Structure formats: C-alpha cells, structure tokens
Amino acid sequence: MSVQHPWFKNVLHTEQHDLMKSDQPxxxxxxxxxxxxxxxxxxxxxxxxxxxxxxxxxxxAWVQQCITELAAHKNSNAVLVGGFPFNHDERPELLLAxxxxxxxxxxxxxxxxxxxxxxxxxxxLLPSSEDYKHGVEAILNQIQTSTLKKAVLARAIELRPAQAxxxxxxxxxxxxxxxxxxxxxxxxxPAQQGWFVGASPELLVAKQNEQVFSHPVAxxxxxxxxxxxxxxxAQQLLASVKDHQEHAMVIEAIADQLAPYCHQLQIPKQPSxxxxxxxxxxxxxxxxxxxxxxxxxLELVELLHPTPAVCGQPPQLAxxxxxSLEPFQRNLFTGAMGxxxxxxxxxxxxxxxxxxxxxxxxxxxxxxxxxxxSKPEAELAETAAKFRTMLDAxxxxxxxLVYQ
Numbered sequence: 001m002s003v004q005h006p007w008f009k010n011v012l013h014t015e016q017h018d019l020m021k022s023d024q025p026x027x028x029x030x031x032x033x034x035x036x037x038x039x040x041x042x043x044x045x046x047x048x049x050x051x052x053x054x055x056x057x058x059x060x061a062w063v064q065q066c067i068t069e070l071a072a073h074k075n076s077n078a079v080l081v082g083g084f085p086f087n088h089d090e091r092p093e094l095l096l097a098x099x100x101x102x103x104x105x106x107x108x109x110x111x112x113x114x115x116x117x118x119x120x121x122x123x124x125l126l127p128s129s130e131d132y133k134h135g136v137e138a139i140l141n142q143i144q145t146s147t148l149k150k151a152v153l154a155r156a157i158e159l160r161p162a163q164a165x166x167x168x169x170x171x172x173x174x175x176x177x178x179x180x181x182x183x184x185x186x187x188x189x190p191a192q193q194g195w196f197v198g199a200s201p202e203l204l205v206a207k208q209n210e211q212v213f214s215h216p217v218a219x220x221x222x223x224x225x226x227x228x229x230x231x232x233x234a235q236q237l238l239a240s241v242k243d244h245q246e247h248a249m250v251i252e253a254i255a256d257q258l259a260p261y262c263h264q265l266q267i268p269k270q271p272s273x274x275x276x277x278x279x280x281x282x283x284x285x286x287x288x289x290x291x292x293x294x295x296x297x298l299e300l301v302e303l304l305h306p307t308p309a310v311c312g313q314p315p316q317l318a319x320x321x322x323x324s325l326e327p328f329q330r331n332l333f334t335g336a337m338g339x340x341x342x343x344x345x346x347x348x349x350x351x352x353x354x355x356x357x358x359x360x361x362x363x364x365x366x367x368x369x370x371x372x373x374s375k376p377e378a379e380l381a382e383t384a385a386k387f388r389t390m391l392d393a394x395x396x397x398x399x400x401l402v403y404q
Contacts, residue, residue: 151321
C-alpha cells in the first residue's frame with residue numbers, strides 16, 4: 001500500500017545518521033511511499049488527562065486537542081508526529097514539528113555494527129515463560145466461561161547492555177530488514193525516556209484527501225531459513241482455520257467501524273500473505289472513499305485504535321484482562337505511531353516489533369492473539385519469533401543473552 005503525499009516529491013537526500021541525535025528530541029517515520037523526519041521541534045504536546053476512566057473518552061479528548069494544535073500552526077507547515085499509547089493511563093508522546101521529506105541514502109558500513117554485537121548481555125523476561133503460558137491458560141478459561149472471543153497477551157525482554165546503542169544504526173538495520181513496512185524512531189524526551197524504535201508490518205490507517213487505507217495483520221508463523229520449508233510454512237498459515245478466524249475478527253471490526261464514514265469500502269474476501277525477514281502474516285488491504293473528505297486522519301485513529309489485532313474482542317473485557325495479567329505497562333507498544341498534517345492527511349501504523357532503547361536498558365515487546373483454538377506453548381513460540389525482528393536489528397544472537 002502506497003500513500004503518495006506531496007511531501008514525498010522532490011525529497012532531500014540524507015544519510016540515516018544525520019536524521020537523529022541520541023540526546024535530542026526527534027522523529028523518523030519511513031514507509032514505502034516516503035520518509036518523514038524532523039529534528040526541529042515546535043512544541044511538545046502535554047495532552048490532558050481527564051478524570052474519566054474510559055479509554056475512548058481519553059482518545060477523543062487527545063485527538064481534539066491535537067487537531068486544535070495543528071490548526072493553530074497551519075501556516076507553519078507543522079505536522080503532528082509521535083505515538084498514542086495502548087492504555088489511557090499512559091501519556092501520548094506527540095510533537096508539533098517542522099517535517100522534512102527525506103530520501104535515505106544507503107549506508108556502506110556493516111548493518112550489524114552495533115555495540116551489542118558479540119557481547120554477553122544480562123536479560124530478564126517479563127513474565128517468565130511459565131507464567132506467560134499460565135496467562136494464556138487464564139485467557140482460554142475466560143473464553144470458555146464468558147463473552148470473551150480474543151485477548152492479546154504480551155511479554156517483554158529487558159536487556160542491560162554494557163554500552164549504549166547507536167540508535168541511528170539500529171534504525172538503519174530495521175529499515176534494511178523491513179523495507180516494505182513502517183520503520184519508526186521517536187524521542188520526545190531522550191534523556192528520560194530514550195528512543196522508541198521499531199519496524200511494524202501493520203498499517204492502522206492512512207488518509208489522503210477522500211481516500212482511506214488500512215492494512216490489518218493478524219495470523220503469524222515464523223519463517224524458516226530453508227526455502228522449501230519456508231514455503232511450506234507460508235502455505236500452512238494460509239490454510240490455518242485458527243488464524244483465519246482470528247484474522248476475520250479483526251477485519252470485521254475494522255469494516256464495521258469504517259463503513260459509516262465511507263460511501264465505498266473495498267475489502268478482499270480472503271486475506272493474503274505478507275512476509276518480513278522473520279515472519280509470515282495474514283493481511284488484508286482495505287481501501288475506502290470517505291463521505292466527507294475533510295474527515296481528519298486523527299479521527300480515524302480514534303475510531304480504530306486499538307484494533308482486535310492488538311487488544312481483543314470485546315475490547316473492554318480484553319483490556320481489563322490484559323491489565324490484570326501483564327506485569328508491565330505497554331506504553332507505546334500496541335499503540336499508534338505516525339504523523340498528521342493540518343489538512344487532516346497522514347499515516348499511522350500499529351506499534352509492534354518495537355523496543356524502548358535507553359543507554360543502560362532496552363525493553364523489547366511481543367504479543368500473541370489468544371483465541372479458543374490457541375495452545376499456550378504455540379503462543380509462547382510466536383512471541384519468541386516476533387522478538388527476532390528487534391534482536392536481529394540489534395545484532396543479538398540468543399546465546400548472548402544471560403537470563404537473570
């Protein structure tokens with residue numbers, strides 16, 4: 001899916017290491033259609049926290065504040081960049097900035113040239129593998145005894161490196177490995193929060209004038225280095241009843257939400273296969289024509305986020321269960337990352353395959369969708385496969401990790 005914005009024409013040629021400084025706020029968002037980057041920050045947005053406990057009410061308030069801020073700076077070519085969190089008790093990390101469109105020059109140095117390469121690294125699992133499987137069993141019990149149809153259960157790996165990571169090089173590695181996806185790096189306050197970096201295969205929503213796009217991903221299987229085995233796994237995923245049911249749940253929810261806003265909505269009857277360096281996915285491209293061209297892309301983010309692909313169904317029941325089972329805050333993981341302009345256009349991805357990178361701590365995230373046909377051991381293995389996106393970009397092999 002390619003969303004061609006005018007900024008993606010006459011782009012500047014810039015090397016990746018010039019796009020970000022580890023100690024300065026910044027944002028880079030790369031898609032197949034182009035790259036938005038900025039280091040000239042106009043304003044860091046301090047979005048309101050209401051007394052309401054409902055996530056939808058928080059999102060509505062945040063989005064309206066963002067649209068108002070953009071409108072106030074429409075003559076400065078400002079864009080809103082950054083990320084919305086998964087939970088309303090976490091703050092969004094959003095900036096008003098002057099954005100440049102950039103054509104990234106290829107780097108000639110070794111893509112694995114990072115400080116972590118070859119080191120022994122202290123690591124911790126949140127939760128442990130056994131506790132994660134117990135969490136999957138708890139969700140399966142809820143599916144059997146309540147109206148819950150799906151919940152996404154996540155886990156994290158915390159790494160404590162001896163040296164700080166070169167964030168620009170990490171971004172470069174992710175971009176090379178995942179050129180068809182959405183590669184991002186965000187730092188609103190690098191001294192306190194570090195950088196949030198990732199490479200998502202999933203488009204939440206993009207809007208250009210009256211056109212709206214979404215490309216949901218649900219259903220995953222690890223790839224294999226042997227070509228024939230890899231193709232066998234692709235066909236296995238394509239034939240999986242369990243994964244098709246999980247995928248259909250996501251597509252149905254997004255279609256139901258978008259349909260009232262569109263006078264035309266094109267959705268293929270069957271999902272297709274997409275691949276990253278490490279994973280096969282089921283994905284469905286959705287394309288619609290809005291009834292009202294001035295519908296803001298942030299209103300669509302509010303409408304769709306979070307999808308059942310990263311939360312569950314029904315949403316509030318899944319969210320409550322997730323909060324009770326996960327021993328960490330998701331923060332921007334399974335949130336929405338992207339950019340919007342004052343005209344209401346923009347691109348927002350789902351923040352998966354990502355990590356929070358600080359000088360002395362890196363937290364990697366991965367989750368799996370639990371449905372009635374799920375098996376705890378298989379869901380644990382799926383999260384392990386999803387960690388590979390960030391571990392490969394960091395140049396870390398499993399044997400380097402010493403779990404504590």
